[in-house]
Every structure is written in structure tokens, then in C-alpha cells.
Amino acid sequence: MQDSGDIRVVQTEQDLLSAGAATRMAALLNWPDQPGPGDAIPAPWLWMLFQPSPTASRTGSDGHPRTGGFLPDTGLPRRMWAASRVQQAGVFRVGEQLTRRSLVERVEQKSGRSGRLCFVTVRHELESLAGATLEEVQTLVYREAPTGAQQRPTAEERSALGEMDWEEPWEVDPVTLFRYSALTYNSHRIHYDLPYATGVEGYPGLVVHGPLMATVLFDAHRRHHPGAEQNSWDFRAMRPVFAGRPLTLCCIQGDNGSTLRVLDEDRQPAFELNIRPDPSHA
Secondary structure (H helix, E strand, O other), X not given: OOOOEEEEEEEEEEXXXXXXXXXXXXXXXXXXXXXXXXXXXXXXHHHHOOOOOOOHHHEOOOOOEOOOOOOOOOOOOEEEEEEEEEEEEOOOEOOOEEEEEEEEEEEEEEEEOOEEEEEEEEEEEEEEOOOOEEEEEEEEEEEOOOOOOOOOOOXXXXXXXXXXXXXXXXXXXXXXXXXXXXXXXXXXXXXXXXXXXXXXXXOOOOEOOHHHHHHHHHHHHHHHOOOOOOOEEEEEEOOOOEOOOOEEEEEEEEOOEEEEEEEOOOOOEEEEEEEEOOHHXX
């Protein structure tokens, strides 16, 4: 497809933040207590809602819904959720009915080292019946089919880590990936089908979901900084990480908020979450 620049494709949906879904997410994160009706939930848990439910005929060979409906048909087979920017006002609670209005705002064609790329910008606006709101701007990247094994960063590309305020090991196994895929109705095969992930997509193992990393970092921030504000945040995926490898969660605390990262087995930043002071409180 051609670069279409700014466009407007609008979709409106409703969903229920059920107690069952909240209980299962709490179990995945090893919470000691189960949330009940009326309890507040962290914003990343909302990714359990509003998931597309394509028929078998509308599901691609990679497990993703085929494009060409709400999301444009870019002509490129591989999709990655590369980044998000989120601003929240109010509290979302278990048992609430939510409405989401979604817009495809921009489609841009580019070229990179891996070949042709297409960047799709999607804006989601959520609101509860009680008046809580959340705005999220997502960047999705579409790429060409793989031509070989995924390359690890060279010595020149590796980053020097600064001093960290805290760090902790993170063990993620195929069961965790399967459960998160089930909670978010994500059937992308790179997260649970090892022969597909290695033989077709060229990865060395099962790929850890980007939103799972954001959810885990968000929860770690809650544990290490109880009571801290979490209304304004963003994330970016830098490189894939894989189940069964030694990963690290870490945080650098600064005057302008917290920068949290997932480090890969080489202790290189693979994913970054930034939690900033709410600009509406400035």
C-alpha cells in the first residue's frame, strides 16, 4: 500500500472488566490477594479487554488476525507492537463496563536495515461509566518476512548501563507466555509455538510479549515504590527477549520519574518503560 499519511478509521467497542479476568491476571503476577468487585486495577491490565475475535478464516498463518479491516493491509506479513504512550485520569475498577473509541491515525512506509517497514499509529480512548478515562497512542510496525536467523547486537551496538536504584531477576517460562496469551486472546504463534518461532520466524526461542514486559515492569514499580503515581507512562520495545533465558528487571529513579527496563541475558536493554509525573498536576 502507499503511504497514506494522516487518516481516520474509527471503531467503537464496549467490554466488561470482569472479576474472573482480574483474578487470573493477579495470579499470573503472583499477587497474594485476589482483586474483587470495585477494586482498582493497574492500567496495563486493560489490555485484556477489547481483543479482536476473528474467525478461523480471518486468522493469518502467524496466528494474528488478518489485516484489511480496522487495521490496514500493509502488504507486510510481520507485526510488532513497538511502542505506546498512555495518559490516565481516574481509576478503573473490577466489574465496570468500559467503552473504547479507536482511530487509525497515520500510516507511514519506510525502509530499514531489515527491508521495508510500515508504521501504523493507532489512538485508543477508554472511558468507564464512572468517568475514568485513558488515552493510549500505539505504534505498530509491519516488516517483511524473515530471511534468516535473528541477529544479536554487535559490541558497537551494546549499551553501557548506568547506576541502578534496584534490580531483580525475572524468570519467564512457556507457561507464563501461554497464560498471558490466553488472558489477552493473543494467538500470535511466536509466543507459544516453538517450531514456528524458530523455523519460520527465525527466532532462537519463544518470544516474550511486549505488553507482558510492560505489565511486569509496571507491577515491579508498584512493589518498589508503593503509593507512587502511575498515570502518565510510555514504553518502547528495543529487541526481542526469549523464554527460559536469564532476564533482569531494573529501575533508574530520577527527578522526572522512573525508567524501568528489561535486560536480556547479555544485560542489554531490551524493553523500556518510563513512568513520569502526571503533567496535569504540574
